[in-house]
Structure formats: structure tokens, C-alpha cells
Amino acid sequence: MKQLNIVILLSVLVFGQNSFGQNYSYKKKFGTQKNAMYFYWGYNRAAFTRSDIHFVGENYDFTIIKAAAKDRPATEFKTYVTPSTLTVPQFNVRVGWYYKHRWDWSIGYDHMKYVMRDWQQVYINGYIDPNSNSELNGEFTNEDGKLFIDPDFIHYENTNGLNYISVQLNNTAPMYKTNDRKFAVQRRVGGGIGPVITQTDFVWDSEQYHSGMKLGGWGISAHMGVRFDFFNRFFIENTFSGGFIHLPRNATIVRGSTRDNDYANHKFVYGQWQITAGVLWYLRNKNGCGTCPDWH
Numbered sequence: 001m002k003q004l005n006i007v008i009l010l011s012v013l014v015f016g017q018n019s020f021g022q023n024y025s026y027k028k029k030f031g032t033q034k035n036a037m038y039f040y041w042g043y044n045r046a047a048f049t050r051s052d053i054h055f056v057g058e059n060y061d062f063t064i065i066k067a068a069a070k071d072r073p074a075t076e077f078k079t080y081v082t083p084s085t086l087t088v089p090q091f092n093v094r095v096g097w098y099y100k101h102r103w104d105w106s107i108g109y110d111h112m113k114y115v116m117r118d119w120q121q122v123y124i125n126g127y128i129d130p131n132s133n134s135e136l137n138g139e140f141t142n143e144d145g146k147l148f149i150d151p152d153f154i155h156y157e158n159t160n161g162l163n164y165i166s167v168q169l170n171n172t173a174p175m176y177k178t179n180d181r182k183f184a185v186q187r188r189v190g191g192g193i194g195p196v197i198t199q200t201d202f203v204w205d206s207e208q209y210h211s212g213m214k215l216g217g218w219g220i221s222a223h224m225g226v227r228f229d230f231f232n233r234f235f236i237e238n239t240f241s242g243g244f245i246h247l248p249r250n251a252t253i254v255r256g257s258t259r260d261n262d263y264a265n266h267k268f269v270y271g272q273w274q275i276t277a278g279v280l281w282y283l284r285n286k287n288g289c290g291t292c293p294d295w296h
Contacts, residue, residue, distance in 0.1 A: 029232045030181055032172045035283040036098045038106075040237060042276025043080060044090045046071040046112045051268035053116070053156065054126075057204070057253060058261060062126025062140065064116075064149070069268075072113040072159055087111070090161075092274045094168075102172050109165040109194075110241075110272065114158040118151035133205050155203035156252070156264060164219045164245065166192035172227070186227040188239065193220045196245055200264070202252040209253045217247035233280055241272045 031038070050066040074080065074089035094108025124140040124147055131137070134153035149155075170190030177184035198216030202209045221243030229235045246267040253262035 029282050031229045031280050032102045034098055034100050038278050038280050039095045040276040040278030042092050042274055044092055044272050044274035046270055046272045049269040051266050053264055053266040055264050059129035062124055065123040068117045068120050070115050072115050104170050106168045109163050112162040114162045116156040120149050121146040152206055157201050158198045160199045163197040166194035168192035182231050184229040188227050189224045191222045198250050200252050211251040211254050216250040219243050219245040235278050237276045239274050244269050
């Protein structure tokens with residue numbers, strides 16, 4: 001009877017251990033586990049809603065109603081792959097840390113380019129000095145009808161750029177993964193908020209002006225995308241995002257030490273599509289446990 005009890009006990013231990021091994025794998029690196037980190041770099045295309053742009057200066061104070069704008073991507077492939085020109089196109093860069101399973105904080109920025117369209121026909125409300133070199137001078141209201149925007153008289157863009165620096169909270173969940181987890185498809189959603197740094201190129205009254213980098217305003221955004229993980233070390237991510245940007249005093253002309261007498265005030269909604277490539281790495285747990293069970 002004693003021998004039978006020993007056999008039963010050994011059977012329970014053996015089959016129990018096998019069952020544990022089947023249900024739980026020992027810890028393997030995976031791109032959504034706590035203390036995983038990532039870095040990515042990539043490029044984007046952006047679109048902007050029409051917006052009212054209020055221009056203020058020493059001899060003008062007027063608003064272009066529902067101005068249209070576009071982005072400005074680099075057109076030559078070599079610009080995207082040459083080290084000296086990597087930051088010339090519209091790019092995205094970010095670093096993140098999974099503070100818990102599937103949830104991460106990240107910081108980075110989206111370098112977009114905002115270009116007001118030339119020769120568009122719009123309403124103008126406000127005042128332009130009658131001594132201006134342009135035919136557009138005097139007082140204007142909607143009753144004057146739509147007017148053409150001559151780029152030799154006025155042109156406005158943030159191409160170096162419209163830099164949205166954001167802190168993001170993100171959630172990642174596997175949609176598919178192989179048994180060895182060497183390949184996975186991940187769903188990504190999240191939101192962000194942060195300042196917008198601008199540098200403005202401005203043509204006014206046939207003169208060109210270039211402001212320096214400065215804090216132009218702030219933005220808030222949400223995004224969703226799909227990430228393809230390879231060997232738990234590399235990934236490619238396809239992301240769509242949208243947000244709201246407010247630039248209350250975006251410098252247009254710098255006159256000596258006075259920076260804010262000439263500025264543009266506008267707000268708009270943007271949409272963005274980005275393709276990025278990145279790397280994953282893993283921080284050591286505080287207890288140094290390299291063989292702890294992975295319960296996920």
C-alpha cells in the first residue's frame with residue numbers, strides 16, 4: 001500500500017510538471033512585456049483642414065477666411081536614405097517604454113510641413129496699409145467678394161517646420177503571433193499631447209522673412225495602427241493619426257529684438273499617415289529573474 005502511494009505521488013508530480021510546462025512557457029522576450037523599450041524612425045504624409053489665419057503686423061491686421069493648405073514631401077528617393085538629408089523630409093521619431101504589460105509611455109515628435117496654397121480664392125476681412133505695394137490694400141469684408149492670394153504679395157508656410165512634440169500613452173495588443181513568437185502582428189492605439197515648435201517662412205509685400213525656431217502653440221492627437229514584429233527585435237509600423245493644433249502667436253516677421261509684433265494666429269485639424277521602422281530592446285528586471293514564468 002505504501003508503494004502504491006509513492007507511485008501515485010510520483011505520477012502526480014510528473015504529470016503535473018508536464019501540464020505546467022504545456023500551459024506556461026518560461027519567460028521569452030516579447031514586444032509588449034513590461035520593461036520592453038522601442039525606438040522608431042519613419043516618414044509621413046499630412047493633410048490639413050481649411051482654417052482662418054489671422055495675420056497681425058505693424059501695418060496690417062487681417063484674416064484670410066478658410067485658407068487651404070497642403071504638405072510638402074520630399075520628391076527624390078535619395079533624400080530619404082542619404083544620412084545628411086534624413087531630416088529634410090516629413091519624418092517621425094519616437095522612443096517608448098512599456099511600464100506594464102501592453103501599455104507604454106513614449107516621447108517623440110512628428111515633423112510635418114504646413115504650406116498655405118498660392119493663388120487660392122478666399123474672403124479677406126480686415127485692414128492692409130494703403131501704401132502697400134500690392135493691389136490688396138485698404139479695408140476688406142466678405143462684401144468685397146473672394147480675392148486671389150498672390151504669392152509675390154503674401155505666402156505663409158511652416159516647412160522647417162511644424163514640429164509636434166508629444167508625450168503619448170499607447171496600448172498594444174497581439175492580433176496574431178506564431179507559436180515561437182518570432183513574428184507577431186500587433187494592434188496599436190493611443191493618444192498624445194504636447195507643444196508645437198515652428199519656424200515660419202513668410203512673404204509679405206514682396207519681401208521674404210524667415211523666423212527662427214520658437215514655441216508656436218500646442219497640439220493634441222489620437223492614433224491607431226498595425227505593427228509587424230520580427231524576431232522580437234525589429235518592427236515595421238503603419239499608423240494613421242489625427243489631431244488639433246493651435247498656434248496663437250506664430251511669429252512671421254522678426255524685427256530686431258521684437259519677436260511678437262508680427263504673427264499669425266490660427267488653429268486647424270490635421271490627418272497624418274506614417275510608415276516607421278524600429279528596434280525593440282529589454283530592460284533587466286530588478287530581481288534579475290531570467291527564468292520567471294511568463295503568465296501572458
